[in-house]
Amino acid sequence: MKRAITAALVLCAGASLGMRCFTPAQPILVQVTERLPSAATPAETPGTDGVVVTNPKLLAQFGPDADLNQATYTRYLLSDGMLEQPDAILVTIPGFQGGAAGFEILAENAIRRMRDEQGLVLEVWAFDRRSNQLEDLEGLNIAEVAADPQIGLDWLFGSELGLTLSPELAAGPNRRVVFYNPTDDIPFFANWTPLVHSQDVDAVIEAALAEAKNGNVFLGGHSAGTGFLARYAATDFDLSGVGPAEPGYAKVRGLVLFEGGGGSIGAPPTDDDLDRIEARFDGGLFGAVRDGAPRCIDGATPCAVASEDVDCAAFANTKCTPSTTAYSQLFGLLGAETFAAVEPAALQADLEGDSTQLILAQDQNGIPGNSALQQVPGLGLLVLVLPDATGRGAIGSFLDDDGGVSQAAAFIATSLGAPGPEVNGLVTWLGIDEPLPPSVLPDNGPAPTTL
DSSP: HHHHHHHHHHTTTTGGGTTTOOOOSSOOOOEEEEEEEEEEOTTTTTSSSSSSOOOOOHHHHHTTTOOEEHHHHEEEGGGGGSSSOOOOEEEEOOOOOGGGGGGHHHHHHHHHHHHIOOOOOOOEEEEEEEEGOOOHHHHHHHHHHTTEEEEEEEEEEEETTTOOOHHHHTTTTSOOOOOOOTTTTTTTGGOOOHHHHHHHHHHHHHHTTTTSSOOOEEEEEEHHHHHHHHHHOOOOOOTSSSSSOGGGGGGGEEEEEOOOOOHHHSSOOOOOHHHHHHIIIOOOOOHHHHHSSOOOSSSEEEEEEEHHHHHHSSSSSOOBBBBOSSSOTTTBBSSHHHHHHHHHHHHHHHHHSSSHHHGGGGOTTTTTTOOOHHOGGGGGHHHHOSSSSBHHHHHHHHBTTTTTGGOOOGGGGOOOOOOOOOOOBBBEOOOOOOOOOOSSOOOSOOOOOOO
16 A cells, blocks of 8 residues: 555645646656665764754754654656565665665666566665765755756855845745755764664665565665675674674675675784774764864874874773764865755756756856856866856766766766757757767677676
């Protein structure tokens, strides 16, 4: 019953907006994002017993009852199969800087081929790491419903651009986006260990096992997601330390490594390595992230690695933990503002195609130079790497593997097509569904037949 109701809600999602529900003549790909509790309750994390949320940003986004001990995933299925129990479920884990939506094309192709060629019902459940909960999407969702990228721009960067809050935003939530700094806003990231992520994945695996026929659940990973996959497979979920092992690999039918190198640490960790790991876990890393400075195991006592034996002498473990950031940054190219900025750009590209200048480059309020690219510090380097382009042209130029920023940050390189002709001085883009020049379609020869 839950399956039928959930999928029907997706097909009729526009009803409250005056749109008509419909029954498609051909099965369409349905996607539903769901969230369920995780057994992982790391220290200092909103939702863990005893943790009181005081950070104003967290309160603005979530309220005082914030609970981040959740596992989030997007389930993909065909509309004509929503009443059927799936023969198999493939749970997928994205790579570095990736998310669940990156598996949409794979899901549609795999699900349709399994139905057409094998007569089997497959679902793909794409996992999102718990940090994705901190993406403040409320205003972007409003912009998408209104089909207005200007609302999205206002939500993200209206303060820097001196914009009056859009009426649609003023009507609720009556605020702009929350961006978290990589230090004292969310230092609890320090406690989100590989075990925490494995427990989050396990919550999704257990839900899939309850749905799939005969326990036919597979776990796949792409790029860095293969590392999360391997950690899950090797994790003993009997955390009591007594009784038989409950390895992750025993819960699934098989592991699917889409891409990504494996490896090991080489030599076994030394006692010093293990002591430093314990010092970080027991509180040193949380304090070092929060305070932006090295801390002893208690997370409060200042220290230096060179003098740790003296600085941390009050503790049985005298290792000093250096500071780091709560999340990865490459200023101006990779960061919260950069990834958020693609949302209004993508909405613009979807609505306007290659007809108008990238909204991030458009001057606001009629003031020369008052564009997001010029006024938002977190977007500063984009001015140097992006051509004067349409929304489609800018996104393609930034991410495509044949040029753009991917030459300096290869881990984000994606094959997206090729630059199109200039229109009114703006770089346009040719998608993969359009004729492409031979230069971006290398012939790699026949597919291999042996490993």
